[in-house]
Amino acid sequence: MILALVLLPALAGALAFALASNRARRVLMVASAAGHAGMVVFAWLLSPAAIGGWLKLDALGLVTLTIASGLFLASSVYAAGYLEREGRGPRRDFEEGTLFADAPERVFTGCLLLFLAAMTLVTVSHHLGLLWVAVEATTLASAPLIYFHRHHRSLEATWKYLLICSVGIALALLGTFFLAVAGSNSGQEQLPLVLGDLIAAGPSLNRLWLRVAIIFLLVGYGTKMGLAPMHTWLPDAHSESPSLVSALLSGALLNCAFLGILRVVQVSAAASDRAFISGLLVVFGLISMTVAAAFILGQADFKRMLAYSSVEHMGILALGVGLGGAGSFGAMLHSVNHSLTKGCLFLVAGNVLHTYRTKSAREVHGLLRVLPVSGALWVAGFLAIAGSPPFGPFLSELVILRAALDTGRNWVAAVYVALLAIIFVGMSAIVMRMAQPAEAGVDLPAAAGGEAASAILPPLALGAAVLVLGLYVPPALSGLLHEAGLLLEAYQ
Amino acid sequence: MTAAQIADDLLILVVLVDLFTLASSRLGTLIRTVALQGMVLGVLPLVAHPGELTVRTVMLATGSLALKGFVFPWLLFRATRDEAVRREARPYVGYSLSLLVGTVMIGGSFVLGARLPLPFPAVSSLLVPVALSTTMIGLFLIVSRRKAATQVLGYLVLENGIFVFGLTLAVKMPTLVEMGVLLDVFIGVFVMGIALHHIHRNFDSIDTSELTSLKDEP
Numbered sequence: 141m142i143l144a145l146v147l148l149p150a151l152a153g154a155l156a157f158a159l160a161s162n163r164a165r166r167v168l169m170v171a172s173a174a175g176h177a178g179m180v181v182f183a184w185l186l187s188p189a190a191i192g193g194w195l196k197l198d199a200l201g202l203v204t205l206t207i208a209s210g211l212f213l214a215s216s217v218y219a220a221g222y223l224e225r226e227g228r229g230p231r232r233d234f235e236e237g238t239l240f241a242d243a244p245e246r247v248f249t250g251c252l253l254l255f256l257a258a259m260t261l262v263t264v265s266h267h268l269g270l271l272w273v274a275v276e277a278t279t280l281a282s283a284p285l286i287y288f289h290r291h292h293r294s295l296e297a298t299w300k301y302l303l304i305c306s307v308g309i310a311l312a313l314l315g316t317f318f319l320a321v322a323g324s325n326s327g328q329e330q331l332p333l334v335l336g337d338l339i340a341a342g343p344s345l346n347r348l349w350l351r352v353a354i355i356f357l358l359v360g361y362g363t364k365m366g367l368a369p370m371h372t373w374l375p376d377a378h379s380e381s382p383s384l385v386s387a388l389l390s391g392a393l394l395n396c397a398f399l400g401i402l403r404v405v406q407v408s409a410a411a412s413d414r415a416f417i418s419g420l421l422v423v424f425g426l427i428s429m430t431v432a433a434a435f436i437l438g439q440a441d442f443k444r445m446l447a448y449s450s451v452e453h454m455g456i457l458a459l460g461v462g463l464g465g466a467g468s469f470g471a472m473l474h475s476v477n478h479s480l481t482k483g484c485l486f487l488v489a490g491n492v493l494h495t496y497r498t499k500s501a502r503e504v505h506g507l508l509r510v511l512p513v514s515g516a517l518w519v520a521g522f523l524a525i526a527g528s529p530p531f532g533p534f535l536s537e538l539v540i541l542r543a544a545l546d547t548g549r550n551w552v553a554a555v556y557v558a559l560l561a562i563i564f565v566g567m568s569a570i571v572m573r574m575a576q577p578a579e580a581g582v583d584l585p586a587a588a589g590g591e592a593a594s595a596i597l598p599p600l601a602l603g604a605a606v607l608v609l610g611l612y613v614p615p616a617l618s619g620l621l622h623e624a625g626l627l628l629e630a631y632q
Numbered sequence: 633m634t635a636a637q638i639a640d641d642l643l644i645l646v647v648l649v650d651l652f653t654l655a656s657s658r659l660g661t662l663i664r665t666v667a668l669q670g671m672v673l674g675v676l677p678l679v680a681h682p683g684e685l686t687v688r689t690v691m692l693a694t695g696s697l698a699l700k701g702f703v704f705p706w707l708l709f710r711a712t713r714d715e716a717v718r719r720e721a722r723p724y725v726g727y728s729l730s731l732l733v734g735t736v737m738i739g740g741s742f743v744l745g746a747r748l749p750l751p752f753p754a755v756s757s758l759l760v761p762v763a764l765s766t767t768m769i770g771l772f773l774i775v776s777r778r779k780a781a782t783q784v785l786g787y788l789v790l791e792n793g794i795f796v797f798g799l800t801l802a803v804k805m806p807t808l809v810e811m812g813v814l815l816d817v818f819i820g821v822f823v824m825g826i827a828l829h830h831i832h833r834n835f836d837s838i839d840t841s842e843l844t845s846l847k848d849e850p
Contacts, residue, residue: 267809269809269812269813270809270812272813273809273812273813273815273816276816276820277816277819279820280816280819280820280823283823283827284823287827287830290830292834292835292845293845293846295827295830295831295834295843296843296844296845296846297846298827299780299827299831299840299843300843300846302820302823302824302827303774303783303784303787303824306787306820306824307771307774307787307790310787310790310791310794313794313813314767314793314794314797317794317797317798317801320801321750321751321800321801324751324752324801333809346751348748349748349751352748375846375848376846379846380846435848439848440848441848444848
């Protein structure tokens with residue numbers, strides 16, 4: 141079952157490279173996405189057997205896997221229509237007027253499926269070495285996706301993404317080795333890098349090496365997760381890649397990197413040294429939110445605005461786990477809410493981009509009139525991501541605020557609320573200007589091809605899920621999230 | 633000579649190569665230097681664990697020697713073509729200053745290595761300091777040079793440093809994971825090579841100071 145989850149998209153990806161027909165390839169992509177999502181549903185019902193302690197699907201992994209699989213299904217439906225609309229041959233770049241072509245569709249679809257396989261492997265890896273291999277594989281599979289539009293801006297973004305993330309991940313490998321040193325006095329045959337063994341070794345881990353390992357792992361996986369100040373690749377990659385890729389990067393990939401950090405939290409909780417990593421996570425969380433607030437205020441590019449909003453929300457996740465207790469549960473709930481909302485927003489941003497042919501927020505007017513469904517989703521998605529009721533993120537942000545107040549960290553709570561307010565104001569100025577009717581005399585673009593079903597149904601489904609999660613969290617989900625939150629606490 | 637002495641000599645060679653990478657201005661020389669370091673690292677596992685010469689160790693050593701010593705340099709030469717003979721005219725940090733920084737880093741690594749004692753005996757006391765200094769010098773190469781290809785080489789030096797640290801672990805990594813790491817580095821360099829090729833074609837140079845059109849404009 142676990143192997144099938146990884147192998148299905150991997151084999152489909154290989155097949156996508158071999159197929160000659162674009163139409164068949166799109167069918168294959170959507171079918172594998174649906175098959176993968178179906179298997180994830182089974183994984184919920186059956187809790188699949190572990191494979192030798194290395195591959196195991198626990199609550200933390202299942203949350204991340206469900207997010208990735210669901211978002212991939214929505215994005216693949218969107219992608220099928222997107223690839224149809226994109227057409228073939230060189231086109232004129234609307235920003236600089238130069239000609240460019242798209243990457244071959246077989247490369248795009250193939251890498252998309254391999255990307256899903258790599259993310260699935262991340263969620264089921266319980267061996268930290270294997271986890272590292274899988275996280276690096278996600279970088280390599282997604283780099284060609286960012287370079288889909290072959291012009292020099294996307295090339296620049298791809299280069300920064302490849303280099304910064306590879307270096308970050310390399311530091312995480314060093315951290316993984318340090319962790320092995322920390323656990324190596326237990327005298328085993330192999331390196332003690334299986335999560336279960338490390339947790340069992342608990343307090344006997346060498347404290348000095350453990351802390352050095354934590355710093356390296358946090359910086360390494362934090363780079364991939366987009367925590368400031370290691371986030372510099374993120375706005376470029378998110379703004380230059382096709383919108384459905386941005387949705388996956390932001391909603392699914394960042395969570396996979398977050399899972400890497402959560403594994404480290406599990407080990408330090410078992411070693412009764414949770415306070416050390418908690419302190420670091422709170423600091424990284426608040427720095428990320430501050431940086432995001434600074435760059436969202438007055439942001440000219442609406443895709444970059446969404447990218448910085450991802451930095452903000454990754455900061456909220458780090459903060460929640462750093463606070464611990466109810467905060468851990470809040471962070472898990474928030475990771476679900478953020479992924480659904482951000483996926484919806486990026487897909488809608490793709491529709492806006494397709495119709496208006498600009499990423500500049502100032503040049504978009506009358507969104508609600510030109511694209512009624514996308515426009516409404518854009519405004520609703522903004523309200524959700526900025527934390528207004530009745531949407532899901534409001535609930536999870538509130539849980540994290542409560543956790544800060546309950547643990548007596550009033551200063552953290554105050555800064556957290558202030559930053560949320562600043563970001564709300566900053567984003568609302570941008571989003572509302574886009575939604576407002578145009579002044580007289582401004583030409584509105586025609587909604588070329590209207591709003592195709594494949595372009596609005598996926599974000600609509602994601603948006604509906606966010607709304608439902610704000611009103612009612614199903615007991616099965618909340619049970620799983622509680623279980624995941626408990627995994628992050630000390631075991632005494 | 634005992635195995636420990638050979639290991640010491642090889643590790644000193646690795647550090648000397650580190651310094652050489654900081655001083656070389658021609659891309660071609662740099663590619664060959666890093667290839668040399670890769671070859672030394674390929675031999676190191678064989679002497680680091682004497683008496684454990686299994687088929688597995690030999691295979692992994694051959695694999696990493698072939699990749700780091702031959703495949704990577706070939707890929708990089710292909711991706712950069714005529715660029716390889718040119719000098720890097722204006723690195724962000726000059727060559728003499730780079731050497732000075734490198735020396736300080738090596739000194740710092742020895743101090744740090746003394747502060748971080750391994751909880752088990754290693755084949756050579758030089759392993760940890762050499763690993764740390766190679767990692768740091770790799771990072772420094774990435775941030776102090778303009779050319780995209782030099783940054784890839786910096787990444788390789790960084791990986792080499794981590795590889796040296798991997799050797800300190802007396803208990804071994806499982807083969808599967810080790811192969812996975814090697815495969816990832818291989819595909820990583822391969823993808824970077826393709827990106828380099830595109831940068832070279834698009835910008836007519838591989839100078840990353842041209843990659844500055846993406847920024848936040850109010």
